[in-house]
Amino acid sequence: MGLTKTEMFTDLQNEIALFAKVLGHPARVAILQHLFKIEGCICGDLVDEIGLAQPTISQHLKELKLLGLIKGNVEGTSVCYCIDKENWTNMKKVMLQFLDQDIDNKNCC
Amino acid sequence: MGLTKTEMFTDLQNEIALFAKVLGHPARVAILQHLFKIEGCICGDLVDEIGLAQPTISQHLKELKLLGLIKGNVEGTSVCYCIDKENWTNMKKVMLQFLDQDIDNKNCC
DNA sequence: AAACTTAATTGTAATATTGCAATGATTAAA
């Protein structure tokens, strides 16, 4: 089917999964790392930096923008992308809460 | 294509993406949450708990096991699944390092 | 305006993922 049955899960479970999913591709990980590293925040050199075709990068940027993790600023013919700090922090909080669950000692294995 | 070009990324980028990907489905999030919550660690009631068909749950468990996040213990006719503490901690460390990057103030937007 | 640059969009092909019915494997219980 390929269709996730989101209606049987809580909002939080779906939110965690959506965040994780968008981080679940190395190109998007690389894009985010580059946006973190770079001073100022450049744009189309992501294509050179990463090595995928321009439409592919554009598509990955779109998904990151859709989740709110980055935002883009049009500057002439080029577009300047950067991390959306507020949303990134929020996402981080959600993910940390999930990752940081305490592990019960009463595990059987 | 549907085929990720892993060869153009670093091992770390691919590792982060793989971990994120396996967390990128609400059923797997729910399974992990349940395994964290429950005392001892039960098994096939995951099917009742989550509400997907048994083969579907089994498949999600397989993926979680493949990444090492959980392990299963055969106990008679049933199988006891639980979090693999060591690997979970390692995964957490990798993800935290990625999520905790400092955001440069020199952002353009 | 014509030519150029940069990035988004569209269309398409290939592959992956999700979900489940049916079946199989394994062990316990009767």
Added chain:
DNA sequence: TTTAATCATTGCAATATTACAATTAAGTTT
């Protein structure tokens, strides 16, 4: 040994994702 219970596997259909060539859109430069 038959029956039941639990879970894995297989096979399949539907949908999603990834990647890119070709094109479009929008702004710059000449």
